[in-house]
Amino acid sequence: MTDNYCIAIAGIGAVAKMHAKSIADLPNAELVAGSCRTEDKGQAFADDYGCTYHSDTEEMLTTTEPDVLIICTPSGAHLEPTLAAAERGIHVLCEKPLEITTERIDAMIAACEEAGVRLGGVFPQRYNPVIETMYTAAAGERFGRLAVTNAYVPWWREDAYYEDSWQGTEALDGGGAMMNQSIHTVDAVQWLAGAGMDIPPTENPVAEVTAYVDTLAHEGDLIEVEDTAVAVLRFRDGTVGQLLGATSMYPGSLKRIQLGGRNGTVEVLEDELLTWQFREEHQEDxxxxxxxTETTSGGGSADPMSIDYHYHRRNIEAYFDALDSNEPFMLDGPEARKAVEIIEAVYESADRGEPIKLE
Structure with missing residues (x-):
C-alpha cells in the first residue's frame, strides 16, 4: 500500500460499525465522516469512531471530499449515493448487494465507468481462508469434472428483526432470505463453481435456475418478502447444485457449502472443514x-451481528490495494452483480413456475 485514503461512510447502521473497525485497523486509511438522517445515532457513531457526522450524504461528500465512499445504506438505496460520489470523482465501495435489481446495478457501473472511478463490492466470504482454500482446489481442477455444488443457509430471524425496519420490505430489501441473508453464500457458490470454467470473466457461471419461494414462518404483514427459498441451479459446464436460503428455521444453524466431483469432495460448515478428500492426496492436504477444525463465529445464523469483522477488513484492504496498483479488483461491479442476477432469476422462476435461463 502506498496511498493514505480518507473514507466517508453513507448509512450508519450495524454493518457500518464493521467497516469503521476495519478502517481503524488499516495503516493507510482514515474514517473522516459518516452520514445518517438520525442525529442521535449519527453523532454517537461519530463520537465512537472519531469522525464528523452529517445528516445528508451529498453535503458530506461536498464538504469532506473523501477519496472513497463506503455505502452501508439499506440495499435499495445504494444507487443514489453511488451516483453522487461518481459525479464528484470519488471511488465507491458498496455493501452487499450492490443494489436490489440488475437494472440499478448497471446504472451504478455505467456512472462509475463514465467518471473514471472504481466501483467495488463487499462479499467478505471471499476473504474467509477456508473458502479461499476451496477456491484454490477448484481452480486447480482437483475435483476433476465438478458434478455438484450445494449451499445451505438455514437461519432464523425473530419477528422483532422485521418490525419497524427496512428489512423485509420490497422497496429497500428487494427480497428476503435469499437477497439479504443468503447473498454472501450465493456469491461464494458462483465464484467457487466458476473457478475452473473457461468462460469470459463477465459471464455468470450459472446458466439456469428453477426455484420456489414462500413466507412460512413470519405471518401477517410483518414481512413483504420470502423467508424461505429453495433453488436448483444448472451451471454452464453442466454442474448442478442446490441453494437453500431461510430465516424461517428456528433456532438457526450454521451455513454449509459442498463441492464434489469425480476426483474429490469438500464440505465446509461455516469456518470448519468437515470433508477434504481427494482421489489424489497432495502434500499439503x-x-x-x-x-x-472449528468455527469461531456464529455466522449470523440467529444473530445478525455474530459475524467476525476481520473478513470485512481483508475485503476493504484488497480494494485499497487495487486502487494503489491500478490492478483489477476481484469484486468489481460486474463481478459483484452476478449474485443479484442469480437471485433475480430465483424470484422470476418462483413467480412464473418455470426454469429461467440467464443470458
Missing part, C-alpha cells in the same frame, strides 16, 4: 485438514 493433511495440514489443510488440521488448520480448519
Amino acid at each position: 493433511a495440514e489443510i485438514r488440521k488448520t480448519f
Whole structure:
C-alpha cells in the first residue's frame, strides 16, 4: 500500500460499525465522516469512531471530499449515493448487494465507468481462508469434472428483526432470505463453481435456475418478502447444485457449502472443514485438514451481528490495494452483480413456475 485514503461512510447502521473497525485497523486509511438522517445515532457513531457526522450524504461528500465512499445504506438505496460520489470523482465501495435489481446495478457501473472511478463490492466470504482454500482446489481442477455444488443457509430471524425496519420490505430489501441473508453464500457458490470454467470473466457461471419461494414462518404483514427459498441451479459446464436460503428455521444453524466431483469432495460448515478428500492426496492436504477444525463465529445464523469483522477488513484492504496498483479488483461491479442476477432469476422462476435461463 502506498496511498493514505480518507473514507466517508453513507448509512450508519450495524454493518457500518464493521467497516469503521476495519478502517481503524488499516495503516493507510482514515474514517473522516459518516452520514445518517438520525442525529442521535449519527453523532454517537461519530463520537465512537472519531469522525464528523452529517445528516445528508451529498453535503458530506461536498464538504469532506473523501477519496472513497463506503455505502452501508439499506440495499435499495445504494444507487443514489453511488451516483453522487461518481459525479464528484470519488471511488465507491458498496455493501452487499450492490443494489436490489440488475437494472440499478448497471446504472451504478455505467456512472462509475463514465467518471473514471472504481466501483467495488463487499462479499467478505471471499476473504474467509477456508473458502479461499476451496477456491484454490477448484481452480486447480482437483475435483476433476465438478458434478455438484450445494449451499445451505438455514437461519432464523425473530419477528422483532422485521418490525419497524427496512428489512423485509420490497422497496429497500428487494427480497428476503435469499437477497439479504443468503447473498454472501450465493456469491461464494458462483465464484467457487466458476473457478475452473473457461468462460469470459463477465459471464455468470450459472446458466439456469428453477426455484420456489414462500413466507412460512413470519405471518401477517410483518414481512413483504420470502423467508424461505429453495433453488436448483444448472451451471454452464453442466454442474448442478442446490441453494437453500431461510430465516424461517428456528433456532438457526450454521451455513454449509459442498463441492464434489469425480476426483474429490469438500464440505465446509461455516469456518470448519468437515470433508477434504481427494482421489489424489497432495502434500499439503493433511495440514489443510488440521488448520480448519472449528468455527469461531456464529455466522449470523440467529444473530445478525455474530459475524467476525476481520473478513470485512481483508475485503476493504484488497480494494485499497487495487486502487494503489491500478490492478483489477476481484469484486468489481460486474463481478459483484452476478449474485443479484442469480437471485433475480430465483424470484422470476418462483413467480412464473418455470426454469429461467440467464443470458
